[in-house]
Amino acid sequence: MRISQRATTLHPSATLAISATARRMRAEGIDVISFGSGEPDFDTPDHIREAAVQAIREGFTRYTATGGIDELKDAVALKLKRDAGLSYTRSQIMISCGGKHSLYNVFQALLDPGDEAIIPAPYWVSFPEMVKLCGGTPVFAPAAEERDFRIDRRLVEPLLTPRTKVLVLNTPCNPTGAALTRTELAGLAALARERDLWIVSDETYEALVYNGHQHLSVAALGDDAYARTMIVSSLSKAYAMTGWRIGYAAGPAEIIKVMDGLQSQMTSNPTSFAQRAAAVALAGPQDSTRQMRLEFDCRRHAIVARLQSMPGIRCLDPQGAFYVFPNVSGLYGRRTAAGARIASSSAFASFLLETARIAVVPGIEFGSDAHIRLSYACSMEHIEQGMDRMAAAVATLQ
Numbered sequence: 107m108r109i110s111q112r113a114t115t116l117h118p119s120a121t122l123a124i125s126a127t128a129r130r131m132r133a134e135g136i137d138v139i140s141f142g143s144g145e146p147d148f149d150t151p152d153h154i155r156e157a158a159v160q161a162i163r164e165g166f167t168r169y170t171a172t173g174g175i176d177e178l179k180d181a182v183a184l185k186l187k188r189d190a191g192l193s194y195t196r197s198q199i200m201i202s203c204g205g206k207h208s209l210y211n212v213f214q215a216l217l218d219p220g221d222e223a224i225i226p227a228p229y230w231v232s233f234p235e236m237v238k239l240c241g242g243t244p245v246f247a248p249a250a251e252e253r254d255f256r257i258d259r260r261l262v263e264p265l266l267t268p269r270t271k272v273l274v275l276n277t278p279c280n281p282t283g284a285a286l287t288r289t290e291l292a293g294l295a296a297l298a299r300e301r302d303l304w305i306v307s308d309e310t311y312e313a314l315v316y317n318g319h320q321h322l323s324v325a326a327l328g329d330d331a332y333a334r335t336m337i338v339s340s341l342s343k344a345y346a347m348t349g350w351r352i353g354y355a356a357g358p359a360e361i362i363k364v365m366d367g368l369q370s371q372m373t374s375n376p377t378s379f380a381q382r383a384a385a386v387a388l389a390g391p392q393d394s395t396r397q398m399r400l401e402f403d404c405r406r407h408a409i410v411a412r413l414q415s416m417p418g419i420r421c422l423d424p425q426g427a428f429y430v431f432p433n434v435s436g437l438y439g440r441r442t443a444a445g446a447r448i449a450s451s452s453a454f455a456s457f458l459l460e461t462a463r464i465a466v467v468p469g470i471e472f473g474s475d476a477h478i479r480l481s482y483a484c485s486m487e488h489i490e491q492g493m494d495r496m497a498a499a500v501a502t503l504q
């Protein structure tokens with residue numbers, strides 16, 4: 107008996123695998139510091155947890171409407187109006203089991219076998235795999251380090267073919283932290299209009315921007331951009347709600363309706379009481395998110411400064427999210443004390459895990475073998491200790 111080709115050719119999430127390895131090592135008593143996980147170390151704010159407890163006490167524990175409760179859809183609409191000036195009705199909003207699930211529904215709704223989706227690279231690990239699961243072909247637009255990992259229409263235009271159907275944007279970006287400007291977004295929106303493309307705008311890290319950058323949704327750039335954009339976002343990062351599994355999509359009602367149908371056959375509704383809590387998170391006070399952003403910003407400064415001070419490593423200052431994506435290729439060709447030659451991001455990540463007991467994700471998983479990704483969603487103490495260990499390990503390379 108054989109397992110399906112679709113399932114066996116899928117590349118499982120490397121970021122989740124690294125986190126699992128770090129967890130396993132810790133359980134074995136090994137003192138490993140993990141920079142692998144894309145998960146805030148903060149607890150979900152109290153008022154959000156209380157809302158879930160109250161919902162459970164009230165017996166709000168049954169199936170809900172597949173695409174989410176009206177209360178949460180209204181909270182999403184309020185949030186999009188408040189933060190982006192965008193108007194959406196309930197029929198244009200759908201709630202899923204995390205932003206990942208929302209994205210998968212969107213790609214399922216938009217892509218036919220053979221359709222091409224433009225994905226800026228470096229990319230978040232799940233975009234290409236999701237596109238492939240839907241029968242589509244990922245086409246990578248180079249967001250080069252020399253250009254601060256940014257893309258604009260000039261880089262995308264040469265990649266378009268009659269089969270191009272979707273343009274994926276992820277600003278701020280996981281893994282690079284690059285946040286696109288109004289000019290870049292406007293150029294890309296114009297290109298989407300000229301070539302009649304859907305835009306999938308992943309805004310999961312919208313609340314986490316630094317250096318005075320203002321997040322801008324491409325959907326806010328005019329009626330045409332609004333009509334061809336599916337916004338996807340999540341409560342995981344901005345509200346420290348990774349385990350609650352609530353994400354949402356907002357866009358044209360015709361697509362939301364199709365996604366609702368898909369979800370009705372795959373998972374049904376996201377967890378009832380988590381939806382109630384998510385509504386409180388989005389519509390309630392935003393102080394805890396602002397506080398977390400300030401804390402991430404301090405950690406960002408600390409980790410960037412430490413990485414920039416290590417010989418052979420180059421690190422740009424990210425404008426958003428909670429990752430740094432240093433270029434470590436200056437160390438390639440050097441040898442470890444045991445004589446092994448470092449020649450790739452995977453080899454360097456293994457060296458760091460074995461020698462320094464720190465977990466990072468090899469850049470190859472995000473489409474660049476010259477880099478590694480570190481999440482700074484961990485305590486300042488871990489950052490300091492981890493960077494001490496990394497600097498000491500790098501100093502041993504010959």
Ligand code: PLP
Nearest residue numbers: 144204205206230280310340342
């Ligand atoms: N989009 C991006 C760019 C991400 O980095 C993640 C999580 O790491 C997600 C979407 C999905 O997050 P979740 O499924 O937890 O909502």
